[in-house]
Amino acid sequence: MNIGEASKASGVSAKMIRYYEEIGLVPPAARKESGYRAYSVNDAHRLRFIRRARDLGFSVSEIGELLGLWNDRSRHSADVKRLAQAHIAELRERIKSLDEMADTLQRLISCCAGDERPDCPILATLELPEEDAPPARVRGRNPASTGLRRKVLDQ
Structure with a gap:
């Protein structure tokens, strides 16, 4: 073919x-x-x-x-199962990371008036230096927060 x-x-x-x-x-x-x-x-x-x-x-x-x-016709199904289980663990970690990103974005959205005013906490947060911005992806927890981060995320 x-x-x-x-x-x-x-x-x-x-x-x-x-x-x-x-x-x-x-x-x-x-x-x-x-x-x-x-x-x-x-x-x-x-x-x-x-x-x-x-x-x-x-x-x-x-x-x-x-x-x-x-x-490999002499394979062990346990090898296939281990690979699939490892993949599930990776998928679950990605889902957790995506959920955390969505939560962060939701908190930012709740801080935005969404009206005719030009000021927007979403845009303000996106321009922050890395150490001051809420995590977009969580790769290990870093509890260090600035006052601004705390203010935006705690609202």
């Missing part, structure tokens, strides 16, 4: 198929006499596997590990 057919069969765009080939997630496709790529049914299965793993948020390197396990 050509790249368009492989794309349709797998749900992966032709551009991404080329990219996955370039980075080694997909082996280089065979070439027809015309020079066009020729994909097999197995290639389409591999691409579908990659797409589903991406849909679950696995990184390219994690997908490489999953593909290695998928191709």
Whole structure:
């Protein structure tokens, strides 16, 4: 099948198929006499596997590990389970970080009058030096706060 057919069969765009080939997630496709790529049914299965793993948020390197396990018929399911559990822990950490960002933004929104006045605590906070601004991302807690930060966040 050509790249368009492989794309349709797998749900992966032709551009991404080329990219996955370039980075080694997909082996280089065979070439027809015309020079066009020729994909097999197995290639389409591999691409579908990659797409589903991406849909679950696995990184390219994690997908490489999953593909290695998928191709290894002597694998232990415990290895796959550990990889999936580690991924869940990463997802939960990202969710926690996003929730904290949303909470910070919500506090800033509640401080903004949202009327015709030009002054806005949201914009004022965005321009603050890093040490004075509320954390946009929490990577370990830093309880050091300035009076301005406390004032904005405690309202």
